[in-house]
Amino acid sequence: MSYAIQINRLKKNYGDHTVLKELNFDVKKGEIFALLGVNGAGKTTALECIESLRKYDSGSIVVNGRMGIQLQSASLPDHIKPMEAVRLFAKWNKTNIDYSMLEALGINELKKKMYTDMSTGQKRRLHLALALISNPDIVFLDEPTAGLDVEGRISLHDQIRKLKERGKTIILASHDMAEVESLCDRIAILNDGNIVFMGTVAELTSKIRKRYTLHIKTEQGDKSFESDNIGNTMLTLLEDFKQRGINVLDIKIDKGTLEQHFIDIARGNSK
Numbered sequence: 001m002s003y004a005i006q007i008n009r010l011k012k013n014y015g016d017h018t019v020l021k022e023l024n025f026d027v028k029k030g031e032i033f034a035l036l037g038v039n040g041a042g043k044t045t046a047l048e049c050i051e052s053l054r055k056y057d058s059g060s061i062v063v064n065g066r067m068g069i070q071l072q073s074a075s076l077p078d079h080i081k082p083m084e085a086v087r088l089f090a091k092w093n094k095t096n097i098d099y100s101m102l103e104a105l106g107i108n109e110l111k112k113k114m115y116t117d118m119s120t121g122q123k124r125r126l127h128l129a130l131a132l133i134s135n136p137d138i139v140f141l142d143e144p145t146a147g148l149d150v151e152g153r154i155s156l157h158d159q160i161r162k163l164k165e166r167g168k169t170i171i172l173a174s175h176d177m178a179e180v181e182s183l184c185d186r187i188a189i190l191n192d193g194n195i196v197f198m199g200t201v202a203e204l205t206s207k208i209r210k211r212y213t214l215h216i217k218t219e220q221g222d223k224s225f226e227s228d229n230i231g232n233t234m235l236t237l238l239e240d241f242k243q244r245g246i247n248v249l250d251i252k253i254d255k256g257t258l259e260q261h262f263i264d265i266a267r268g269n270s271k
């Protein structure tokens, strides 16, 4: 197995607040890997430790490859134009400009705009282009599509998938389960400084397919029941209502969504 990133017992405190409690995980070469968690779970801190932007207290981080890091929003001067930023980054990285990559990300269309006049989506595309200037092996994205409209998200997701096709490893932080479901090979969910789930989206999905909520409306009122075996539960309940002479007016079945399951796990409510 070939790893892009190996994290071993990574610990990070801010003063007496322990944000990462001995995290262990690996990112395989060529995969799209997501760190998920609710606000404040420690995703950005973990990414910044791996990116060498932040010191950590103990543990080890091994990175096998060159890193490209997507900037946070509003991190360029207001009056810089996209190609000025691209040339600056190319110079810093001592590399030639890959015009086909700029074209693919639609940077050419933005030529005349100043950074301050660009939309959120345009800024994110530029940030991604700048992260890719050095032709990195591993690309770090912190909430890459936050604040984008549907079209912007689809377009950026396409670009991220193309990076994977070109053999890049992508590690991203997100709290958007839908984004992760459509994009990622594996995910780690952070809660209170620990990894509480690690696996593929399919593995996470397979857990929730079993969870149902049955809502039954009767003449005596409404009741809800949680069940892993919807067939048995429904038969038992209907038999019980029949024996007690209660008239059932309506039945509704909710399947747990990935989003709900993620929230349960991320908040530590999972059974």
Ligand SMILES: Nc1ncnc2c1ncn2[C@@H]1O[C@H](COP(=O)(O)OP(=O)(O)OP(=O)(O)O)[C@@H](O)[C@H]1O
Residues within 6 Å of the ligand: 014, 019, 037, 038, 039, 040, 041, 042, 043, 044, 045, 046, 173, 175
């Ligand atoms: N420089 C800092 N000094 C002190 N505490 C910090 C610092 N940066 C982050 N924290 C705290 O560490 C915890 C984790 O923050 P972090 O930004 O890593 O979380 P996150 O999962 O990325 O959150 P979000 O989804 O809101 O971006 C939070 O409680 C935050 O307040």
